[in-house]
Amino acid sequence: MLAGTCHCGAIRIEVPTPPEVATVCNCSSCRRLGALWSYYKVGTVKITGHPEHTDAYVWGDRTLRTVRCRHCGCVTHWEPLESKPDGHMAVNVRNFDPLEIDNLRIRRFDGAVTWKYLE
Ligand SMILES: [Zn+2]
Secondary structure, eight states: OEEEEOSSSSOEEEESSOOSEEEEEOSTTHHHHTOOEEEEETTSSEEESTTTTEEEEOOTTOOEEEEEETTTOOEEEEEESSOOTTOEEEEEGGGSOGGGGTTOEEEEEETTTTOEEOO
16 A cells, blocks of 8 residues: 655545556646556545545546646546446556655656557
8 A cells, every 4th residue: 555645635545556657648638737647446546535625627538537636736646537347547646755656667658649658
């Protein structure tokens, strides 16, 4: 288990296992957020303070919502709008202690054009 919070602490994110890989995406939304995404199965991540302290943003093909703390503005995760078996969500691991994510393998995803990993 590993936990992190948004800057003000209203949102707490608890993942079942520390992330080993994180994705940087260059799509029009992610590049602005500067998020580092690690993926988990829906239901395995415990997020407290959500949705009572969060706002969400939906765009494009409207399959997911990007969630941020409504007090401090930090983006905490994205989650699918429709739940389905084996659905995944992503946690913004920038909310974890930097020492905890020091050894992450970073993968670059070309969400802007090819929708493929750049490696
Ligand atoms: Zn906050």
